[in-house]
Amino acid sequence: MAEEEKKLIERAKKDPEVFSELYEKYYSQMFGYILKRVANLEIAQDVTSETFLKALKNLWQFRWRNIPFSSWLYRIANNEIVNYFRKHKAKIVPLEKISEPISNDNPEIEFIEVQEELKKHQDFLRAQRKISKLDTKYQEVIVLRFFEKKQIKEIAEILGKKEGTIKSLLHRGLEKLRKDFFETL
């Protein structure tokens, strides 16, 4: 499996058309992760676009070190989330307050439908709102662990940190979250 992916990446480096195969393989996973981090459909679309653009531009720099390609994409996504909020200096607009699609490019019907679907997950939205108040380092480990269902080892690979560090970050993040989580949940 890893060998196949390695070959695919090598082909994609030489022939950018092959990149579309990687895109098809990882779009849902990346969009899902970014949405769980930002809890906003439009921002998730923007950050996903930036993530794949960066991946495409920098694919030639990718070196296979027995770490899945998805880990590299997660890392780009994490950077792009930080970059997005740094650039826009905007807080996430709660989904409940978004009544209309912001982007005219999105087909309205689909956007509204997806938005409505997202609104159904109120537990997730409330939890995400609490998590988004934490430092980025805690947000990353908590979302990866509980929303992306990643193992500690995988999180360590994605964030480029030691497993012990991840455990420690997770523990401290949960500790901070615990204090006010159940009061409003």
Add this chain to the structure above:
Amino acid sequence: MEEEDLIKRLEKISLPEIETKSHRERLKLALMKKYLPERKKAEVFNIFKKLVPAGAIAVLLFFFIFNNLNSQKYNLAKAKEIALQNNEIKNWLQQGSTIKDIKVVDGKAYVLIEPPEVKKEQRELAPDSLKSGVAFQENLTEEEKFGGALAEVNIKEKEVKNIKKLAPDAIDLIKSKKDKALDIANKSQEVQEKIPREAEVLNINVTTPKFRLSKEGDSVSVIPETETEEKASIIYQFDENRCEGKVDLNKERVEEIKCLNEINTGATKEESER
């Protein structure tokens, strides 16, 4: 509430598994159509980026070499021009001397002036010379005795700072050549046969050596050329007679021995024939 309870609650949260298909398609199209040419441009740019430093180094190197060569040529020409304006040098050159070599070091040029070629016949032993006990060099005029000179030219100040005449006798090399000539003569069978052991060596003369400039680091020195014809003349005196032995220093052999009595005999015969 314990951490474990929080973990359980987080794990139970129903997560949205949604995506916008239209965005997926639009992004894919955008990446493939819009960004692929950019990526290709980036690849070309990357190749260019790699080539630029190499190209820049090559251009700089070329410029440096070209500039250096040009500057050297300019300095040599300038040094020659300045030297030619000096009266003493001008005088030597009018009498047949030539500018043999120029070396430039640290803004200073060293110009080597070579004396005119001494005519062969002037080098030949004249009977009078043998009588007086001197060899061919003593037959030469003051001008002909000029052994060359080294002029130091300051290119910036456009003037000849110093002129040093190369006096052959003052050069250690001459002494070593004299020693060598005597050594060759002493070993020669012809000398041993014709010249008695008790004969006194009146004089040893060697041909004026040719010189060239040698640049070593920041200094310039005058050194002899290795491939010039080197000859010596030794005057012996014994029993009211004088002889001259001509030595080829390159071939390390005695070429000829002429004695005064032989010359006088020759002259008497010629007179009686007349």
